[in-house]
Structures are given as C-alpha cells and as structure tokens.
Amino acid sequence: MTEVAATPAENTRLQRTLGILRDVMVRPSGAIGLTLVTFHVILAVISPWIVPYDYKAMNSLLMLNGPSGAHWLGTDHLGRDVLTRVLLGGREALLVTGVATPIAVIWGGLLGIFFGLVGGRLDEVLMRVVDAFLSLPWILKMLVLIVTFGTGIEVLIPTLAFFYGIPVIRIARAATHDVVARDFVSAARARGHGRITVIRRELLPNVLDTLMVEGAMRWSWMLLAFSSLSFLGFGVSPPTPDWGLMIADARGFMSFAPWGVLGPVIALSSLIIGINLTADALAKALGIDRAQKAPV
Amino acid sequence: MSALIDIRDISVGFVGRDGRTREVLRNIDLAVAPGECVGLVGESGSGKSTLALAAMGYLKRGLRLLNGSAVFSGTDMFAQSRRELERIRGGQLALIPQNSGQSLTPTLRIGAQLGEALRLHSALPADQHAAKVVELLGHVRLPDPEAIVARFPHELSGGQQQRVAIAMALAGEPEALLLDEPTTGLDVTTQAHILELLRDIAADRGMAMVYVSHDLGAIARVCTRVVVMYAGEVVLEGSTRHVLKFPTHPYAQGLLASIPKLDDSALPIALDGRPPAPGDAGAGCAFADRCALVQDRCRSTRPQLEASESGGTVRCFFTKEAGRQQGQIIGAAPARFSGGDTMLDLDGLAISYARPRLLDQLLGRGTDVPPTVDDISISIGKGETLGLVGESGSGKSTILKTIAGLLPPAAGAVTAGDQSLPHMVEHRDPGQLRQIQLIFQNPDDSLNPRHTVADILEQPLKLYFGLTGGKLRARSAEILERVRLGAHYLDRLPSQLSGGEKQRVAIARAFAAGPEIVLCDEVTSALDVSVQAAVLDLLNDLKRSQGTTYIFVSHDLAVVRALSDRVAVLYQGRLCEIGQTDQVFEGESHPYTKVLLGAVLEPDPDAAPTLAADDIVERAPPASGCPFQRRCPRRLGEICDTDTPPWQSPEAGHFIRCHISLEDLNVD
Ligand SMILES: Nc1ncnc2c1ncn2[C@@H]1O[C@H](COP(=O)(O)OP(=O)(O)OP(=O)(O)O)[C@@H](O)[C@H]1O
Ligand code: SF4
Ligand code: SF4
Ligand SMILES: [Mg+2]
Numbered sequence A: 001m002t003e004v005a006a007t008p009a010e011n012t013r014l015q016r017t018l019g020i021l022r023d024v025m026v027r028p029s030g031a032i033g034l035t036l037v038t039f040h041v042i043l044a045v046i047s048p049w050i051v052p053y054d055y056k057a058m059n060s061l062l063m064l065n066g067p068s069g070a071h072w073l074g075t076d077h078l079g080r081d082v083l084t085r086v087l088l089g090g091r092e093a094l095l096v097t098g099v100a101t102p103i104a105v106i107w108g109g110l111l112g113i114f115f116g117l118v119g120g121r122l123d124e125v126l127m128r129v130v131d132a133f134l135s136l137p138w139i140l141k142m143l144v145l146i147v148t149f150g151t152g153i154e155v156l157i158p159t160l161a162f163f164y165g166i167p168v169i170r171i172a173r174a175a176t177h178d179v180v181a182r183d184f185v186s187a188a189r190a191r192g193h194g195r196i197t198v199i200r201r202e203l204l205p206n207v208l209d210t211l212m213v214e215g216a217m218r219w220s221w222m223l224l225a226f227s228s229l230s231f232l233g234f235g236v237s238p239p240t241p242d243w244g245l246m247i248a249d250a251r252g253f254m255s256f257a258p259w260g261v262l263g264p265v266i267a268l269s270s271l272i273i274g275i276n277l278t279a280d281a282l283a284k285a286l287g288i289d290r291a292q293k294a295p296v
Numbered sequence B: 001m002s003a004l005i006d007i008r009d010i011s012v013g014f015v016g017r018d019g020r021t022r023e024v025l026r027n028i029d030l031a032v033a034p035g036e037c038v039g040l041v042g043e044s045g046s047g048k049s050t051l052a053l054a055a056m057g058y059l060k061r062g063l064r065l066l067n068g069s070a071v072f073s074g075t076d077m078f079a080q081s082r083r084e085l086e087r088i089r090g091g092q093l094a095l096i097p098q099n100s101g102q103s104l105t106p107t108l109r110i111g112a113q114l115g116e117a118l119r120l121h122s123a124l125p126a127d128q129h130a131a132k133v134v135e136l137l138g139h140v141r142l143p144d145p146e147a148i149v150a151r152f153p154h155e156l157s158g159g160q161q162q163r164v165a166i167a168m169a170l171a172g173e174p175e176a177l178l179l180d181e182p183t184t185g186l187d188v189t190t191q192a193h194i195l196e197l198l199r200d201i202a203a204d205r206g207m208a209m210v211y212v213s214h215d216l217g218a219i220a221r222v223c224t225r226v227v228v229m230y231a232g233e234v235v236l237e238g239s240t241r242h243v244l245k246f247p248t249h250p251y252a253q254g255l256l257a258s259i260p261k262l263d264d265s266a267l268p269i270a271l272d273g274r275p276p277a278p279g280d281a282g283a284g285c286a287f288a289d290r291c292a293l294v295q296d297r298c299r300s301t302r303p304q305l306e307a308s309e310s311g312g313t314v315r316c317f318f319t320k321e322a323g324r325q326q327g328q329i330i331g332a333a334p335a336r337f338s339g340g341d342t343m344l345d346l347d348g349l350a351i352s353y354a355r356p357r358l359l360d361q362l363l364g365r366g367t368d369v370p371p372t373v374d375d376i377s378i379s380i381g382k383g384e385t386l387g388l389v390g391e392s393g394s395g396k397s398t399i400l401k402t403i404a405g406l407l408p409p410a411a412g413a414v415t416a417g418d419q420s421l422p423h424m425v426e427h428r429d430p431g432q433l434r435q436i437q438l439i440f441q442n443p444d445d446s447l448n449p450r451h452t453v454a455d456i457l458e459q460p461l462k463l464y465f466g467l468t469g470g471k472l473r474a475r476s477a478e479i480l481e482r483v484r485l486g487a488h489y490l491d492r493l494p495s496q497l498s499g500g501e502k503q504r505v506a507i508a509r510a511f512a513a514g515p516e517i518v519l520c521d522e523v524t525s526a527l528d529v530s531v532q533a534a535v536l537d538l539l540n541d542l543k544r545s546q547g548t549t550y551i552f553v554s555h556d557l558a559v560v561r562a563l564s565d566r567v568a569v570l571y572q573g574r575l576c577e578i579g580q581t582d583q584v585f586e587g588e589s590h591p592y593t594k595v596l597l598g599a600v601l602e603p604d605p606d607a608a609p610t611l612a613a614d615d616i617v618e619r620a621p622p623a624s625g626c627p628f629q630r631r632c633p634r635r636l637g638e639i640c641d642t643d644t645p646p647w648q649s650p651e652a653g654h655f656i657r658c659h660i661s662l663e664d665l666n667v668d
Helices: A009-026 A028-050 A082-088 A091-118 A120-134 A138-149 A153-180 A183-191 A195-231 A243-251 A259-285 B048-054 B082-088 B110-121 B126-139 B158-170 B188-205 B216-222 B240-245 B250-257 B296-300 B319-325 B358-362 B396-403 B430-435 B453-465 B469-482 B499-511 B529-546 B557-563 B581-586 B591-599 B638-642
Strands: B005-015 B021-032 B037-041 B064-072 B093-096 B176-180 B208-212 B225-230 B233-239 B342-351 B373-381 B385-389 B411-416 B436-439 B517-521 B549-553 B566-571 B574-580 B647-651 B654-657
Touching (some): A009 A259, A028 A091, A082 A243, A082 A259, A091 A153, A120 A153, A183 B453, B021 B208, B037 B048, B093 B158, B188 B216, B225 B240, B373 B396, B373 B549, B385 B396, B396 B517, B430 B436, B430 B453, B436 B499, B469 B499, B499 B529, B529 B549, B557 B581, B566 B581
Parallel strands (some): B037 B208, B385 B549
Antiparallel strands (some): B225 B233, B566 B574, B574 B654
C-alpha cells in the first residue's frame, strides 16, 4: 500500500480560493477592478475618521466655491465641503447594496436551482411569471413599493434584494439545467446517492461559480439603482451625504460649479467600473467565460 | 521545398508547485511542407496537443514557452500581437479540435455560423457569403447543403457536425490545418468518410496538415509522415510506411503491439508502466523504465535524435536490436467465458424517449412514434462479456442507462442474479446499486470539475463501504495504482489531467464499488492505444479473478473483438445480429455488420477501407420492416420495408435478422 499524507479538505479549498484570487489579480481587468473596489470599501469604513470637515456644517460664506487649498473639491450650494461629502457619500449605498446583493443572490439562486431541478410544467409556468415580471420597467416597480412603504434602509434593502433576485432565478435555473444534464450527475444518481447529496456535492459547487459572477454584476446594477433612487429623492434623505443625492443637488449649478457633480460622478462610476472589471476577471478565472476556452 | 510550419528547438513547460520548471515539450523540431500531412502520435500526456497548438502560437493556461520558436509561413507566432494571431488563426492556419462538432453554437443556424466564420476570415465581399456557405457545405460532402444552412447543430448527426466544423475551418482558405483527434468519438463508418474527405481536401488544395491522433489506423490513412512522441520529445520520425511497418524504436513497437487487431482475437499487449511525469525524465533515455532492451548506458545518457537508415530519425542506442525484436511480441489470449449461471437478463426491453401527446394521453393511446429501443432480449452469464456494437444513436447508451436504473423502460424487465431489478435507481437497495456500476464515455462530462481525484474516488468507498479518514485515502491511492496512476494524482482536479488520465479516474471510481456487473460505455474511445490496452487488460483481469460481467459498448470493432465473448450488433435500437465473437466476425454476417467491418481502419498504410454509401442520418426507426432498410447496400426490395425480417441461425448461438437467405448472405 502506498503511503499518502492526508491532506485536509480545507487545504485544497483554500488553495482553490487563493488560486482564483491569483488568477483574477494577474489579469489587468482584475487587478484594476479589485483595487478600485477594495479602495472604495476601505474608504467607506474609515472615512468618518479621515474627513477634513463636518459633512453637515453649512457656511453661507463659502457657497459654491471652487476647489482651493482648504476645500480640494470646492463647496456646494450650502457651503459644505464637497470632498468630505464625496468621501462619505458611498457609505449608505455600499451598506444597502452590500447587504441586499447577497440576499438577492441567495433567494434568487435557491429558487432558480429549485425550478431547474423540478423541471417540467411547473418550471415552465413559473418561468413565464418571472419573464412577465421582468418585462416591467424596474424603476416603476420599485417606486410603487417605496412610495407605499417609505424610504428607510429597512425598506430599501428588502426591496432591492427582492427585485434584483428575480433575474438571478433565471440565471441559476439555466446553470442548473446545464449541470444536471452532465454525466457526473447521472453517475452520482446511478451510484445511489440521495437527492440532497447529489445537489450539495455535484450541483451546488458548479452553480455557485456562476452565481458568484452573477452576484458581482447584480451588485453594480444595484448600486446604480440605489443612486438613481437617491437622485430621484427616494433613497437617502438629506442631510446624509450620498452620491446620487449630491448629483441631484448640484445638477442645477453645473454650468458654473461643475465640481459639485464631478466628485460624486467619478466616485460612483469608478466603483461601478471596478465591480464590473472584477466580475469580468472572475468569470474568466472561473472558466465561465466561453470565449476564453478555444484558441480558434 | 521550404516549410510552411517550422517549429525549431521548442521547449514548453510549467512551474510546478515546488517551484521547479517542468518541461512538457523538450527541444522539438518539426517542419511541415505545403501539401504534406504529418501525424503526431504518442500516449496521452506526451505533448502531441501541446505541440500542435504551439504551431499556432497558443499555449494552454499555465504553460509557457521556454525556448525555441514556431514560425508559420514566415511569421513567428510567439512574437505576434493578439490581434495579429487572431487574424492568422482561423484564417491561414485553422484548428479542428476534438469534438469540434459539439462546440458549434447550439442556438445559431449552420448558415449563420459559417457566415460568421467567413465574415471574420474571408476576403470575399459580403454578398457572396451565402453562396460560399453552400459551396463549403457541398465541399465537405454534406448532402443537400441548401437545406443544411437552415438547420441547427442538434439537427445534425455527430459526423455531419464534424463536417460543418471542417467547413468552418476551410472558410478562411487555410494553408495549413491542425487537427487534434478530429475523428475520435465518431462512428467507424463516419470516421472513414471524414478521413477520405480530409485526404481529398488536402490533395486538392495542397494544404499542409498536422494530424494529432492516438489512432494509428487513421494516421495510416491520411499521413505521409509520422512523428512519434514520448514524454515531450520526438523518439521516432519517418515515412508512415517505415514507422508503422518497420518501427525501429522500442516505444513505437510497443505502441503498435498495443493496438487490437480486427482479425485477431488476442488481447493487445499493454506497455507496462507509465511515462515519466513532465520534468521527471531524468538524465537517461525517458523510455528506459519501460523498455525491454534497456542497458546501463540508457539510464545514464540521453540518446540523441539521429538519422536512421530508412531516412527518418530515431532516438535510441539500440536501433538494430529493436529492429530484430519487431514482430516477436505476441498477445495473450483473453479470458473466455465458459458457460455459467445467468447474471444479467434483459427481457423484451423497449425504451422510448417520446412522451405521449396530451390528446393521446386523454384517449388512453400510446404514441405512434416507434420506441428508440425495441425488443431487446439478451441474457448474459456470470463472468461473460457482451460486446454491444452499433453506430452512435443506435441506442447503446440508452440500454445501459436503463439497466443502471437511470431511464425507465417502456416495456420489459431487467433481472440481475436472481433479483428482478426495480426500474428506477431510487427504488433499488444498496446491494443492487453496488452490484451494477456504469462507466461513461466522456470523462470530461462524467467527472465533476470541482472535485479532486480523491473526492471522486472516495464517494463510492464512503457510500458502499463506510470507509473514513486515513483508510479512505489509502484505499483511494491503491485503486488509483490499479489504473496506472500514482497517488500523487489524488489532489488534482480533472482539469489538471490529460484525457486519458481522466478516463482512468472514472474507471477507478466504478471499480471502487467492487461491482459484479460493469456497464462500459465507450470507455476506451477517449484513451490512447497503450492505455486502452492496459484498460482492456485490467478489465480482463477482473473478469478472470472476480468473474465480473461486462456489457462493453464500443464502436471500435477490434476492441470489442479482443474483449467480448459474445457480440450483439444494434441498429436503430434493434438487434440485427448476435452470436459468439468469432461467429460474428468470421461467419455469415448481417449486411449492416459487413458495413461496419468494412469501415474499420487498420494501422497499415496499404489497407483501404471499403465504404458503403455516404453516411445518411437516420432520424427515427422506420415504422415497419427492417430497421436497416434505408441504408442497406443489399436491400432485397419491398419486403424489407414492410415485413420484419426473421431471425435465422447459421450455427448454434448465432442469430441474424435479415430477409436474405443464409446461403446468400456471404455472397456479395
Ligand atoms: N495547464 C497545464 N498545467 C500543467 N500541466 C499540464 C497542463 N496541461 C497539460 N499538462 C500536462 O502536460 C502534459 C502534456 O499534455 P497534452 O495535453 O499535450 O497531452 P496529449 O498527448 O495531447 O494527451 P491526450 O492524448 O490525453 O490528449 C501532460 O502530462 C499533462 O498532464
Ligand atoms: S535508448 Fe535504451 S532505453 Fe531508450 S529506447 Fe533505446 S534501448 Fe530502450
Ligand atoms: S432485411 Fe433487407 S434491408 Fe434489412 S438487412 Fe436484410 S436485405 Fe437489408
Ligand atoms: Mg490531446
């Protein structure tokens, strides 16, 4: 008999995670994306301690001043420091979407996997319902809910999680269909493993890869949606700083005080671009991206 | 003539976990002139694919160029920008990978896919694309190209899909084609047709081809020159005739001996041992550990590639001795079944994929679509091997799935030992489950990409034997040894294994259960010959020692002959012929069996297959008469369409189902 050192399972799982992380980081898109996202997350956490001014402090003498040594990004129409507000303006968005995204992926993913496994008539009928729902404009659906229930975090998180989970159903279902058709699932069934074991061991790890990438994409869209809601006045309520809200406020003065818009726009788009680049690199690292495979 | 593909002193490697660079290709030179077709052969992992891909400047992820260059038509492929490479690949230099038929986009019509290839790689004005698409499809001899344009890939047979893939590769008017196992997995009949097509195309267009295959029969048919690779280096190179008929390298001889022969029922000889892992070849000859002629000198000094008498090159110190040894190796006789209790009994099995329509259901009617598989009654003895042959789509896998309980039969029963088996796997008890194990055709599909080899092997061990901890791992390693893989494979993922290695893991998983009945679905079709010989040897061993009963499905008739006690020939889900192996291969044959036998390619440059009419796709079995009526070269007439042919028996145990009388069957 051969002597074999037992390798704990965690070891290989950790290796895989590290391997994927390395794979993501060696791609330019992954390196840039992950840096941007990490930068934003760190900023969101530490910004209350590093901002130069009080975000609420109005000063009628400093209204709409351009960038200066004291106010690097200038001041807004109430004389508040724009840099301070940009640094803080992503906190609410990141918090809400950071909680809502996993919820969306989990419930949409579970339901999609369930549909995919059940198959048949029920699956088809339910997918029609999902399709019909998806064909309605999201902003309308969301506004209806928010107008009914209010705009606090306790409403925004479940609302976003709900709406953004629905397309995940579709993705998870398709991924499940793909995996279920493969021989390793038949092999496990033929061995006589229970349904739960087959799902947990054979199906989930493969579907989770797809869901992870999907989750990252959802996150960036959710951020955009959240900011749009704030922009429309349904998200964060003043005076709490928020990029969407800041853009809405500064919009009127754009022709002569563009700095008020520029800061939050750059912050928001860099975060969204960062997430997208990361998702892209992640998809490639996980081998989900089909174009990557054949050298033809 | 100057070379079109000119690979010089190329070395490719990867950095292992220990930080050492391990070479997958070692200082290889390969020049291919226009119009020349060079075959690359060698065991899996020898680096054939890596070399072929390197010719287009492509290396699989993780691999890197260590030395040398690959020049195509004057362009150094490793010095090009991504964009430039994309222009050349698929244009002047096209690749036809294995299963390329399956990599067609399922949602796009054939015409659209070819149009896309033209748009990317052809200089033709857009308004001529439609006509060109039809022309290309005609060129690869697809029947009715105008109709094919509007079809989706799944509406074509495997062979037709492969033809489309070839048409796609031809879209950019390539000067050179790289083919990586282009016919592996296709039916013998389809393969023979595709190879003739490739031969003709190469001759017509003066195209250069690099043909990677472990199938020496295919190589013999299309290649003018053969390069034999071992452990990342070239060991023998020369004209096809010399390499296949008078091989002067011990490895090439071993390789040839490991090919099962159609006219011989001896088991092919497995090359013992396995090639060194990349980077582990040591200072001497890489083949030393497996060579029968090895001397001390071989272990200390690496032989150089030297000109051989036949005009090629060879890497061995003892070429002369090797020349003399040739032809002296004789295969062992396979373990034969000598009668015994029935182990597995199929009684009137019919299987249907068609769901009855709602209206039919309401009226209590069945479907009028004939079942995919019908009227299968076979009984197999304990320790007997039944070979099941037939083209793809003939229902071989369907029958195995039903036996394994994955697909309910529409009629009939399966009995194992003395127990009638519940139809579905969910209703079978653990003993019944362990008893029957299934090995699938494509290990890429049958191994979960997210599980390590250890995970894969541990599943049956835990499930059936309740092993845990260190015992579990030790047992896994032991099983791995039995399929000629070392324990160091335990922590690898399927993506880190070569095709052959993957299938061995899949086989190991089935044997881990200690089964009585093993259903083998084309298990060796993804393997190279030496591994195939070893697997056949292993299957044969288990048959001898444990009395394992097999159903062995394969489209490779020589393989079936080597292993089977009895052979059943299946066409469109119906039995055409069944009998002792020798009776089927040598006695009177059903016209379909004849077609199959005629298409077999021998590893002999002088042999040519006898081909029946170009492949026709059968969509559904005919409602009445003989299932083979549409393709039969010896059709009698009306009677074949209307009346089910009778079973006739030329000898005890041999049955043929045809309207032609026994006396006339073997008269052509
Ligand atoms: N990405 C990779 N990283 C590390 N090792 C690899 C990688 N890809 C292949 N290998 C190793 O390189 C060697 C050559 O592989 P290659 O795929 O060229 O073999 P092959 O002759 O085409 O085999 P097959 O007939 O099974 O397709 C094998 O030992 C394989 O395990
Ligand atoms: S060099 Fe020696 S070990 Fe290598 S193939 Fe020749 S005889 Fe065998
Ligand atoms: S019954 Fe007729 S069609 Fe069928 S195999 Fe015999 S001759 Fe051919
Ligand atoms: Mg290969």
